[in-house]
Amino acid sequence: MNPGMKKKSFYITTPIYYPNASLHMGHAYTNVLADILARYHRSIKGETTFFLSGTDDHSIQVAKVAEKAGRNPKDFVLEKGKEFKNLYSKLGVEVDEFIQTSDQEKHWPGAVLLWKKIAKNNDFEKRKYSGLYCIGCEAFKKEVELVDGNCPLHGFAPEFVEEENYFFKLSKYSNILRQKIESGEINIVPETRKKEILSFITMGLEDVSFSRPKKSISWGIPVPNDPGQVMYVWCDALTNYISALGYGRADDENFKKFWPADVHIMGKDILRFHAAIWPAMLISAGLPLPKNILVHGMINSGGRKMSKTLGNVINPLDIVKEYGTDALRYFLAREISTFEDGDFTMERFKDAYNANLANGLGNLVSRVMTMAETHLTEPIKIPEIPIWLEYLDFLNNFEINKTMELIWKEISALDLIIQTELPFKLVKTDLQAGRKIISDLVFSLHTVARMLAPILPETSEKILKLIQENKKPENPLFLRKD
Numbered sequence: 001m002n003p004g005m006k007k008k009s010f011y012i013t014t015p016i017y018y019p020n021a022s023l024h025m026g027h028a029y030t031n032v033l034a035d036i037l038a039r040y041h042r043s044i045k046g047e048t049t050f051f052l053s054g055t056d057d058h059s060i061q062v063a064k065v066a067e068k069a070g071r072n073p074k075d076f077v078l079e080k081g082k083e084f085k086n087l088y089s090k091l092g093v094e095v096d097e098f099i100q101t102s103d104q105e106k107h108w109p110g111a112v113l114l115w116k117k118i119a120k121n122n123d124f125e126k127r128k129y130s131g132l133y134c135i136g137c138e139a140f141k142k143e144v145e146l147v148d149g150n151c152p153l154h155g156f157a158p159e160f161v162e163e164e165n166y167f168f169k170l171s172k173y174s175n176i177l178r179q180k181i182e183s184g185e186i187n188i189v190p191e192t193r194k195k196e197i198l199s200f201i202t203m204g205l206e207d208v209s210f211s212r213p214k215k216s217i218s219w220g221i222p223v224p225n226d227p228g229q230v231m232y233v234w235c236d237a238l239t240n241y242i243s244a245l246g247y248g249r250a251d252d253e254n255f256k257k258f259w260p261a262d263v264h265i266m267g268k269d270i271l272r273f274h275a276a277i278w279p280a281m282l283i284s285a286g287l288p289l290p291k292n293i294l295v296h297g298m299i300n301s302g303g304r305k306m307s308k309t310l311g312n313v314i315n316p317l318d319i320v321k322e323y324g325t326d327a328l329r330y331f332l333a334r335e336i337s338t339f340e341d342g343d344f345t346m347e348r349f350k351d352a353y354n355a356n357l358a359n360g361l362g363n364l365v366s367r368v369m370t371m372a373e374t375h376l377t378e379p380i381k382i383p384e385i386p387i388w389l390e391y392l393d394f395l396n397n398f399e400i401n402k403t404m405e406l407i408w409k410e411i412s413a414l415d416l417i418i419q420t421e422l423p424f425k426l427v428k429t430d431l432q433a434g435r436k437i438i439s440d441l442v443f444s445l446h447t448v449a450r451m452l453a454p455i456l457p458e459t460s461e462k463i464l465k466l467i468q469e470n471k472k473p474e475n476p477l478f479l480r481k482d
């Protein structure tokens with residue numbers, strides 16, 4: 001790198017989760033995808049990377065659940081935060097920062113500063129308002145959006161509220177947002193979600209209530225200069241993407257270094273908040289816009305939403321306990337479509353585990369390294385060569401499924417070489433020719449392990465170590481499960 005040239009940085013965020021729900025596969029999914037991209041940029045592309053996740057504490061439901069449990073909400077969310085961090089460590093997810101919006105030192109100054117900037121731009125207006133508020137969505141709903149009077153996402157009726165709120169003048173940003181998204185300045189992936197949000201914006205955005213009277217919500221960030229009002233939970237939550245970097249604090253080095261975000265990743269359920277409200281807030285405050293919004297589908301089980309009543313909930317921690325971290329990461333990265341809704345059943349999981357990890361990858365490593373230990377006199381020398389272009393292209397475009405297909409195609413190709421060229425037999429008649437095939441196989445396995453590093457980090461490390469020591473694995477990498 002030339003002296004003075006700025007090293008490229010990469011900033012990726014997940015949504016911040018409501019800490020009232022029990023941890024589920026959806027939480028695991030978004031964070032594993034984000035971790036794969038963060039590891040790719042950090043270790044393969046060598047970029048300075050910042051990976052953020054956290055919790056969205058000031059929701060009405062969180063306050064209610066804490067109260068029901070007889071707990072102070074602050075203690076409650078801190079404890080839940082620990083559960084999230086535990087889940088991440090079990091999933092091999094390494095975040096650089098975990099922000100909680102009830103953190104008055106880290107988060108509040110940023111939320112307050114952004115509010116003030118928007119106010120200075122004349123984008124708030126106090127209005128009397130009445131409407132139907134769903135505490136599950138934390139959003140006002142229109143009558144036409146309800147099914148039998150209930151919110152279709154949450155299955156219960158929204159509350160009628162009549163109050164005076166600050167409104168954010170979102171409507172005036174419709175055209176500029178449409179142009180920023182159409183031109184790709186804010187790149188929404190996949191294309192179908194880009195089209196969906198563009199048609200939503202084209203219908204015209206409405207102004208959005210950005211505060212609630214303090215009497216209707218028990219906790220939250222007070223609105224600057226109007227302590228009778230508390231910030232609307234989405235306005236507060238979206239700001240986490242910059243407050244976590246130090247925006248609004250004396251120490252805002254990370255904000256200068258990492259903003260704008262390279263990727264905001266999320267499920268399709270909350271795209272509107274991220275592709276309309278959030279960029280409009282940033283434009284109003286004169287801040288740069290995020291570069292990519294990556295939208296994944298939802299995970300169902302047996303074609304239905306996972307729910308306790310249906311008895312189809314699969315706990316990510318149970319899977320990790322029985323099959324290991326990388327087995328779950330494998331399934332989420334390959335067997336769930338990155339951009340469409342995906343189905344997670346134990347039957348599909350077990351089949352894929354046995355076929356592609358126990359048999360596919362695990363078996364290949366055993367066969368190649370057993371031959372290497374027996375027939376090669378020393379570890380092979382690995383020349384420094386760049387990783388495959390196709391692989392880089394896929395991951396640069398967030399195509400995690402396709403990356404996995406590419407790697408597993410190579411695994412099958414190596415299996416085929418063993419089956420057709422029978423190097424373990426050839427060494428008996430032509431030692432040199434047999435050894436050449438074996439060392440070529442070890443070299444290809446090394447490439448597979450390098451490509452797996454961001455996706456299955458533990459397994460990749462194990463394979464690289466075996467190659468370095470020219471040893472066969474003492475135990476199978478993935479035990480077959482019947």
Ligand code: MSP
Nearest residue numbers: 015016017018026030056237238266267270298299
């Ligand atoms: N707190 C808001 C987000 C604020 S971001 C500034 C919120 N939280 S949430 O706890 O409901 O989590 C939403 C995110 O969790 C989804 O966008 C998605 O990333 C993930 N998922 C929740 N359920 C999921 C599935 N069943 N499947 C896949 N992802 C899911 O909304």
